[in-house]
Every structure is written in C-alpha cells, then in structure tokens.
Amino acid sequence: MIDLWSPNISFFSYYQTFAPLSCTIEYIGKNNILDVITSIIGIFGELSLELKLFFILILRSSEKIRNNLSFIAMKTVIKNLFICYNQQQMITRLQILFLTISLYCIFLYSTYTTQLITVEINKPTYSIYQSLSLNYSQSLQCFCSNISIPYQSFLTIKPRFHNLCSSQFVSQDWINYLYGDGDLVYRYSFTDFRASAVGQFQLLASLCEISQETVNDSLVQLLTITPNLLLNIFNLIRETLGANMIISVWSVNWLIASESIIYSKWAAHTIPIVYGKCNCGTSWTCTQSSQGMMTGCYPLESLLQTTLQCFYNQSCIDSTNKFAQLNISSLKTSQYQINTTIQSILNNLMIEEYIINKTYEN
Template sequence: MTYSNFITIQPYYHQVCSSDFVSSQWIQYSISNIKNSTYYFADYAINSQSQFQLLTMLCQQAQQIVDNGIETFLQTQYVSSQIDSQDLFQSKINLLITDWRSTILNRYLRPINIIRTISQGNLLMNFGLNNHFSVTNSTYTNTKIILNKYSNCSCALSSQCMQVMGIYKQISAARFQLILPIPNFFIGCSPVESLLKSTLEIFYNRSYMVEIDKYLLNSLGSSFNFSALNPKLSLPNETVEIIVNRLMIDSWSSNISFSSYYQACDPLSCTIEYIGKNNILDVVTSIIGIFGGLSVGLKLFFILILRSSEKIANNLSFVAMKTVIKNLFICYNQQQMITRLQIFFLTISLYCIFLYSTYTTQLITVEINKPTFSTYQTLSLNYSQSLQCFCSDISIPYKSFLAIKPRFHDLCSTQFVSQNWINYLYGEGNLVYRYSFTDFRASAVGQFQLLTSLCEISQETINTSLVQLLTSDYNDRQLLSEQRLDQLIQTQINEFQLITPNSLLNILNLIRETIGANMIVSVWSVNWLVATESIIRLAWTAHTIPIVYGKCNCGSSWTCTQSSQGMMVGCYPLESLLQTTLQCFYNQSCIDSTNKFTQLNISSLKTSQYRMNTTIQTILNNLMIEEYIINKSYENYFNQCAPSSCSYNYMKKYQVTEGIINIISLYSGLVILTGCLSVVLIKLCSYRSNRITIEITEQNT
C-alpha cells in the first residue's frame, strides 16, 4: 500500500520565505536605491540586491525540492506480509520519514556546496567585483587583475573573507565615511558565502529598516510599507547558513494513522498462538481407537497362547498337533467358513498394511519452533537443501548485521589537502604576475583547494549514502542462508558503487558545463586575458582575449589543457586538476625540491587499485574510494530475523514402529470390514450353490 494511505507530511518554512524580502517588490526596491555612479564596495545599496535574490532562490529551491520529495515519498509502497503492531509500525514509519528528510536535505545542499567549491577553486569573477578589482596604468597599455582582501584575508586563499555592509557617504573622490552600519549583514569574496554567514536580525526591527530607507532616499515615491520579520516566530541572531542547513524549514508536522493503515491492509484473517493442553475430544477418540484394536488383538493373542499352553501341558503329540492344525482349515458349518475366511482376509490386509507402512519411502517434514542459532547451524549443516525458516519480522535493518567502512585514496589524507600546503603554494601572492598562465604554479592554489573540497565532498557523499543504506531495511519473510546473504550484500555494494557516484558526478558535470558554456572569466587569468589598447576607442580601454593551450582555444572549448612540470594547466583549475595524473605526487623533485613537503609513499601503489598514470578524474569517478571494508555478522542477522519456526524434509524408508501402530489402529475396523465381507461372500456362494442344486433336482424330476 502507498504511504499516502496513512501518512500526511506538512513542512513549516522559515518566515523569511513568505516575507516581503523574497518578493519582487522588495527586489525592485533594492534596485531603485542605486542612484549614484560611485559607491564604496561594501555599501549596502549596491550589494543588498544580489543577497536578496540569492535568498529568494534558496527559498524557491527548498520549496520545490520538498514538494517534489513529498509527492514521491507518499507514492512509495509500504511492503509487509502481515499487520505490524502499532508500536512497531510507528517506529518504522518515523525512521522512514527521518531517512527521507535526510535524503531531500542532501539533495538540496549538495548542488549548493559543489557550486561554492567550484567558484572558489576556479576563482570565478562575480557580480560587484567582490573578489577582485582591476588596475589600468596611466598609459592604458596594461590592465592588472588584483585579488581582493578583507582585513588581511585574501580571496585567493579563502572564500570566507568578508566585512559588514553599511551605508557610506562619499566625502572625496577616494574617501567614504560610514554613516550607518548594517549589523551582521556581510559582503565578501563571494555573495553566497557572505549571505550564509549573515543574520537577518536588522530585518526584525522595522524602525531600523525605516532608518536605512531614509539614508537611501527611496525613489519609489511612496512610504516605506514593508513588514519586518516577527521575532516570536524565529531567532533573529540565527545565520542564514543555519536556516539553509535545515532546508529553510523551522518544523515538520507528520501524521501517522494506524487505523488507516489497518483499513488499507484489510487483513483476510488473523491468527494467535498460545500453549495449551490437548483437546479432551481428541484424547478420548484416540484412546477409543487404540483400545478397540488392542482389546481384540490381545484377546486373540492370549487365547492362542492359553490353548497352546494347554495342549503342551497335556503332552500333545506331534501327530495330534498336525490334526489340530489340519482341523483349522476344515469347515463343518457355514459359521466356521465365515470365521476362516475372515481370518484369511484380516491376515492378508494386516500384512499388506504392515509392508506398505514399513517399507514405503515417505517424505517426512519436521518443524522446529523458535530454534536457537546453534540449532539452526546444525540443521543447516545436515539439511541445507530443504531447510526453510520464517522470520518473525519481515523488515531487518542492514545496520543490525552489516558494517561498511570505506578506504579513501591516500591523496585525501595527506599534506596535499592541508591549508599549510596551499599557503606554501601561494607564497607571497600575486601568482598571476609571478608566473605565466602556462606555468602550473599560476593556478596551483585553486587546483589544490578543489582537490581538498572534492575529497571532503566525496567523503561526505559516501558516508551519507552509507548511512542511508545501512538504516534501510531488507524485506524478506524467509531467512537467507549465509551464502545467499553474502550474495545479497555483494549485490547491494555493487549497486551502491554504481548509483552513489552518479548522484554527485551528474551535478558536478552539469555545473562544469554551465560555467564553461557561459565562459565565465577566472580571476587566475588562465582562460581569458585582459588586453588594453594604446589609444582609447569610444569609451572602452580593455577587452578580453581567449588563451590558447597548444591548438585548443579557451574561447571555443573550456576543457583545453596542457602539461606543465608534471601537472596540468588549462582554461579552469578544475579541468586542469581532473586531467592531472598521479605521477607528480610520487616524485619528490616534482612536488618540492626543498623537501619541506614529501611525496606520496610509492609502496602504497601495491595496495592501490590505481596506477601512477591514473588521472584524478578516474579516481573521482569512484568518489576517491580505494575499497570498501565489509564486516557482517550472520548471527546478528539470524537474531534480528528471530525465526518463528524452521522446517526441513528427509526421506524415511524403514518405519517398523509406524507399521505396528497402523496395524493396531486399523485392526478393529478391519475385523468388522473383513467380517462383513466374509459373510457376504459365503452367503453369495451358498445362494449360488443352493440354486444349482435346485436346478439339478428339477431337471432330474
């Protein structure tokens, strides 16, 4: 049955997602405040628009992902072979909802984090020149791109550099005075990073908002009619990142109806199990059946014994014994004939029944209730082909019997993903002017920032996906053998290795292609150069020229690369990194001739699935994984299954005891049946004999 039959889910979003601050009127108001041509770079007037556009996008994306997620989740089938108890049902559904919420949160955050990673590593130029500025000399023959700093924090080394926005007044051509700060609302290298670190506390204070409006000299020609956020509904000092990390949702409401679940299941029958004594009627019936057979049989047995004893006591001779035996087959009257025939039929019947019961091969089924693990092991060893056990619980969490630990490539745990290494590569800065764009060192900082982030994202993706896998349930009524359980686990791991990387790589490749197709300029100056003309032409002094690597032009392809000192350089640091092989990492002279940082241990290649000529792209396609270390406990699986019963079959050939029991049970009935049959046969024979005699007499007369 689908979850929609018994589950309802309702998210309650943060109030900002339904406030004026994500409305088109507020965005238009922010744009209308830009009037002058000269502003201080940290001025609220020119930076607030992009922040609120980002906030609007975050709210819209969250709502879209949640709505689609709820629709898909409620159409999922709940599989169960029997009605779960109310407590177990509530527990299972709550766990399913928790896992689902974790899944859609990851689906929301993963693209955001990848965009943040690529933007910083590739050092993409952004709106408002927040991470760089340009300087052209007085002769207009050279334009330099300079990386911004915020309080001695360089945008080349960190995306977290930022400072508080404010309202500034220009007091001279190059001097600005702060007249009104915007508390905890930041501007920095990246608008996304600045927004995430900001709080919305001033937007809970309408009087402060009106004060800002006065300084901005609102040109809408109307009074300030925007509402502030309500401090009773959420915490004013909460950062936007905290809100984003919970999917812009303050709380969830989920209603789980056990009665609706029961009605949707609509069970055909219910059974109960209890320990009780045998039914008195069954006991009486069994006693009567056995008593009847035993009484007649024992009576005949003792008569024969007594008569034989009497003859022996009277010194019966051998000739006399022969006469007695002969007299047994001589009938002097009809009753004796009936008795002799009945004994014959009875003897033949009992003999046939005994032979059939004793020597006929039978398939015997044995059932054992609630077997222990040791009992099951013994049965599995002796009756592996026919043994079947049925679990008490159809759903078994993988984590109860399975543990999976990933081992990542050495690159993700070495100095090459440390801040010390990145600082070492950056040195005194100004890499763009210290090295040519064909020199690996010009974009090395960006490449290793990306390597660090890709390792972190891969590890987070793997760990999150493993948690989801291990908290999911394996559904099967029948207990699997240890061999089949191993096959199941291997199948799950193979499927996990195919699906999990795609969830990350699809998003990563989409973002790469979007950035490349839009030809966004990198501040590292590795895809476009800024060229200036010696003569000013119609108010423009500079234009961009695509960089050429070999025969590949960054203006036509964003994947152009070429080799440089054992590494790669290209249109974007990310593309260069992905096409770089591992060779340089195992070569000390390539890494660092000063020996301050050491190469990777070449002996580690013996235990690695990758070779020295493997590219970073190939390793990333496996999410930087070397191998999965799997530990499983079949005993834990058995205990979670808790078989209610086990049954096995075997072929039984010789069953003397059962043959004797069948003879005793059927004896009394056969006595009656053979007696009736004997009477009928003798009567028929007598009747026909009399008819023949009469006919002969009539013919003679």
C-alpha cells in the same frame, strides 16, 4: 574519491532480527515401528473374533506348556494345535494362518516402504537453523516474524578513499607552502602550473571533502544514485563556469589588456590565453602539460585532467623534499593505475574499494 569499499555483513544480526517463528523440513524416511503396529491393528480391527480365538489358543497353549514342561507334553501341544477333528476347527486354523501371513506381509511392506515426512520446529535458535540448513538445505522453509528490516541491522559498508584524500597534498600546510609569499600571477607564467597550483590543490581538498560527506550522508543509496547525483551537480557547475567565461582569480584564462593595445582611453579589455592550439575564448577545457602536472583555462579542468604520476615522483612534486611523495607501494592495493586521471577517480567519488562486513546472524 573513494579508493575501496569495506562491506561488513552480519548474518547473525540478520537472523536475530527476522527471528523465524517456525521452520519446516521434509525428508524421505521409513515408517516408525509403533506407527506400523497401530496401522495393522486399525486395519484388522474388524477381525476381532479371529484375533480373540488366536489369543485364546495362545493362552491355552501357554498354560499347557507351563503345566507340562516335558518335551513330550510340548510335542503333544504343538501337534494338537494343528490337528483338526472337524471342519469348523480347520476353517478357524486356516483363518488364523492367513491372518498371520497377511499381518506379516503388511508389517514388512510398511516397514521397508519409504514416505515423505514433514517436521516442524518452532522458534529455532541460530545453531539449530545452521544444522537444518546444512542437512536439509533443499526443503528447509522458515517463516520470519518480520518481513522487512533496515539494512543497517546486518550490513555495514565502509569506504576506503584514495590515499590522495588522506595525504599532505590536501593539507593547509601544503597549500601555504605553494602560496609562499603570494603574488603567484607575477611570479610564474600562466603556462606554469604553479601559477594556479594553489587553486588546484584547494579544489582537490574540496573534492575529497565533498566526496566523503556525500558518501556518509547517502551510504544506503550510494551504489546506484549518489555517484550520478553528485556528478550531475558537479558537471552543472563546470558547464556554468565555462559557458559564462568567468575570469579565473589566477589569471590563467584571460589577461587584462591596456589601452595601448585597444587604442582606447583607459578602457580595460580582456584577451583570451591560448594553450597550444586551444583558445580559452572558445573553449574552457584547454589544458597543457607543465612539469608533470597540467595547467589550463581553469584550475578545476587542469586538476581533473592531471594524472597520478607526479604525486609519486619526489622531484616532480617537491624537489626540496619538504613534502614527501605518495608511497609507491600503495599502488599495489589500488584499483587505479599511475596514469589514471583525477577525473576518473572522481567518477567513483574517490572510492578505492568497498569493505563489506555481513552479520547475517542478526
């Protein structure tokens, strides 16, 4: 009899429960300038002699520059730096030149070449996780502290039942009103639904109560197991009642015949009631329409085959206006049409929809 489910899923609760120990991200980036310099020094570490000569020349040149600040002195220093007086000096100059060019090329290559960089973040907060998820969703990986948690930690599901289950039609006042002064069997014909109306609405109230208890007791397994489990038990009860041809207390399926009909001394026999062309002696699902409702061999079958139309019609449900009809505007938010049977609604445990609240943060 559920009209609507209201799921509430909390991502924050979900995150807090799993509490990632660490997260890793990968991205394409350039080498750090310090890493480049370190790599260059490591590569050319064996050329310490040439580097030493290079630094010695630089130091000597800087000393001469400090001692001779004139333009002519500066010009002489630069000239002497590149003028070779013998073969050994020329070889040294060339080595320094090639070393400098090589260092510069390696520096440029290392600086502008991209590589895959992996970064690990320990115990990230939820805000950090959100930022990482936004910027590095493709490569983000987090290792959770818990591999499993109960659904109730981050997911709540609240069912909204059909408004029939919260209406006055399942109240004791309505049932007492229908019962009136009693003796319904003698006040109404068996073809009048009012003869078994009390039984039908008592069953409706019971179905709503059973549905609500079933949903509350088995909410976690509700979507897959609970509806079928309840309906299997319910159908077993229906089949048992029908197969045994149990006489209804409302006298809507069998009549007690007198001895004048059976020609026997005070022997009580039963006569099946016929609805249209359907005989309660051969079928326990016989029903026929009666004043917008249904009447038949059993109040339960009559109720299940009844549609919602009468409940939204004041003249149909209660012409005295003592009990008001269901609000017709509620159909706008309902998944069921006005011609839907109670059986169809019961198949969904009277549920209208699921209202889900997700708190993934936990």
